[in-house]
Amino acid sequence: MTTNKNGIDQQKGTQKASLELLYRISREIATTLDLSTVLERVLSLSLKTIGAISGSIIVLDDNGHPLESAMIVNDQLLSHTNEQLKSTLEEGLAGWVVENRDAVNIPDTSQDERWLRRPDDEVTGAKSVVAVPIMARNDLMGVITLAHPKPHYLQKYHLALVHAIADQAGIAILNAQLYGESERRARVMTALANSATAMSSTLRLETVLDNILKEIQTALQVEAVTLSLIDSEEGNLVYKAAIHDTIDLSSSLVGRKIRIGQGFAGWVAECGEGEIIADTKDDPRFSQTNQLFPKISPYAIVAAPIFIPGKILGVLEAMNPLAGHFQTDALQVLSGIGSLAGSSIRNAQLYEDLEITHSRYHDLFENSIDPIIITDLQGNVIETNNRTLETNQYSEKEIKELSISEIHEIDWEGVGEDFSKLLDVASYSYESNLKTKNSEDIPIHVNVHQIQIANESRLQWILRDISERKKLDQLREDLTSMIFHDLRSPLSNVISSLDVIQASLPGARDQDIQDLFDIANRSTVRIQRLTKSLLDINKLESGRTITNLEEVKPDELIHYAKQALITQSDAKKQNVSLTIPADLPLIHADRDMLERVLINIFQNAIKFTPSKGHIDFGVEADGNSIQFWVQDSGPGVDPEYIDRIFDKYTRIHPDERIKGLGLGLAFCRLAVEGHKGRIWVENLPEGGAKFTFTIPSL
Incomplete structure (x- = not known):
C-alpha cells in the first residue's frame, strides 16, 4: 500500500x-x-x-x-x-x-x-x-x-x-x-508607398537612386542593395549606387562595369527576368563577378530588372537577408519597386540631360561675344544676354519694353510683314545698323531664326558688330579708288608715248619691234580696262545710273571680246567657238562697259580651261532680252562659292596660284544689273562652268 x-x-x-x-x-x-x-x-x-x-x-x-x-x-x-x-x-x-x-x-x-x-x-x-x-x-x-x-x-x-x-x-x-x-506585409506596403513618394519627390538622379535603395533595404530587410544601369553605347552594366548596413560600399562599387550577360546582374539585364539565388556558392553566375564585392560576402541574392516601357534600364540587387533567407515574395517586391524605379530614373535622367543642355545653352547665351535678343513672333523683347545690354546701353528693364524694330533697322522685305517669312525659312541674314540708347549707329550683321522655348515659338536675333569690317572695307575701297584714279593720268601718258614712239621710231615696222609694241599696247589696254572697271564699281555701288547708252549690236560685243583675248587663248592652244545667230535685236547699252563684262568672263574661261581645252562663246535672243554666255571646260565652280561668286573680293579658286583681286565678277554683276539685266553661273554635268547674263533688247 x-x-x-x-x-x-x-x-x-x-x-x-x-x-x-x-x-x-x-x-x-x-x-x-x-x-x-x-x-x-x-x-x-x-x-x-x-x-x-x-x-x-x-x-x-x-x-x-x-x-x-x-x-x-x-x-x-x-x-x-x-x-x-x-x-x-x-x-x-x-x-x-x-x-x-x-x-x-x-x-x-x-x-x-x-x-x-x-x-x-x-x-x-x-x-x-x-x-x-x-x-x-x-x-x-x-x-x-x-x-x-x-x-x-x-x-x-x-x-x-x-x-x-x-x-x-x-x-x-x-x-x-x-x-x-x-508586419512584413505592412513593411513592404509601406516601403512601396514610400518608394513611390520618395521617387516622385525629386528629379535629382542621385537622390532618386539613393531613395530607391533605402526603400528596398527597408522592405526586404537586407544587408546591402545595389543599382546598376545599362550603358547602351558601350553595352555595359554600370553600377550607379550602393548602400550597406555598416560599411561604405558605394566608394568601391560605383562606377564599376560588367558586360551584359556577365555575372548574375549581367544575366538579369540580358534575360530581363528576376531571380533569387538562395546560396551563392551553388550558382556559377555569381562566381563570375564576386570580385565586385570585396568588402562583403554575399551568401544570398535577389535581383530584378528595372523596366521602362519596351526597354530594360538596369538591375536592382539585394544581398544577405537579415533573417538568413529571403521571403517567398522577395522577388515580387523587388520587381514591383523596379517597375516604379524605371520611370523615376528615366524622368531623372531626362531632367538631368535637360539641365545640362539648358546650362550649356545659358552659358553660350550669356557668354556670347555677340548681342543676342529673344523676341516673341510680334518682335517684343523677352530676353537678352549681357552683351546686348553692354552694346545697347539700356538696362534690362528698359530693353524689355522695346520691340526689335526699335533696336535696329529691320529688313522688312526679307523678313516679311509681321515676320511672316521667318516662319518658313531656317534662318535669314542681312546687314543693318544698331541703334543704341545714346543714338549711336553701329553697323551689324543680323542673323534671325525661329526657336522653341517651353513649347513656345520665339525669334532669336544675333547682332554681330561689323564696325571694324566696315572700316576695313571702306579703307580698301578708298585706297583702291585713289590708286586707280591716280593711275589714269600716267596710264594715258604711257599710251600716248607708245603711239608717238611707234610712229617716229626708225625701223618700227620691223616685226620683232612691232611685237613688242603690241605687247605693250595690250598690257596698257588691260590696265586701262581694270581701272575703268574699278571706278565703275564705285559709281554703281553708290547708286549712280549708267548714262553713256547707245544702240549696240550684240555680235559686235562678242567679236570685240574675242579679238581682245585671242592672243591669250592661242597661247594655250584653246579652241574658241562662237555661236552668233543672224538678225539679233539691238540693245541699249554702254558699249565699253559691256565689252569689259564679256572680256572679264572670257578671261576667266581662258584662265581655268586647260591647254587644248574648248571654250564656247555665244549670244542668242531670249524673249525680250539678249542672252550672252561663256562656257568653259575647266574644273567648274566650287558649290561653296556659287551663291557669292559675284561678291567683291571673292575668288573662284582662292587656294590656287592663279592671281586676282576678286573684283572682275563683282564688276560684271554691277554692270549687268545697272543695265536692268541678270547674271548667274552654273556647273555643267559634263564638267566646266557656264556664265550667263541677259540684257533687255530694243
Missing part, C-alpha cells in the same frame, strides 16, 4: 509540475509575438522542467526548409547556420520526425541509428531523447527535440508532456508567423 501511495504521490507531483510548465509556457507565449523570442522561451522552460541539458526547436516553411530555430546546450543559446539545420533535417532524428509526422522517444541514442552522431558523443556518452512534431491546424510547423544526459531517463509521460508543449508551441508559432507576416 505504501508503494502505491508513493507512486500516486509521484505521479501527482509530476502532473502538477507539468501543469505549472504548461501554464508558464502559456504565459510566456502570451507576452510576445516575436517568433525567435517565443522559441527561446519555450525551449528554455521545457529544458528546465524535465531536466534536459540540450534541445532545439526548428520551425519550417511551407516547403519544409528551415525558417527559424532555437538551440540550447548547457544553458547556452547557440548560433547555427542553415547548413547545420539542413544536415539535421536530412540525416538526424528531427528529419525522421518531420518525414513521419510522429513523435519518438529514444531511451538510448547509442542504440538508435536515427540519432545523428556528433563529434562529442564519445565524450558525453549516450543520452535519452524525445522529439515531437509541432502541429497547428493539421499543418507541420516544425519539430522540438529534448535530450537528457542519462539513458532511459526520459519516459512516456515526458513524451506526453513535450506533446502538450508542442501543441501550445504550434499555436504560438503560428500566431508569431502570422504577426511577422502581417
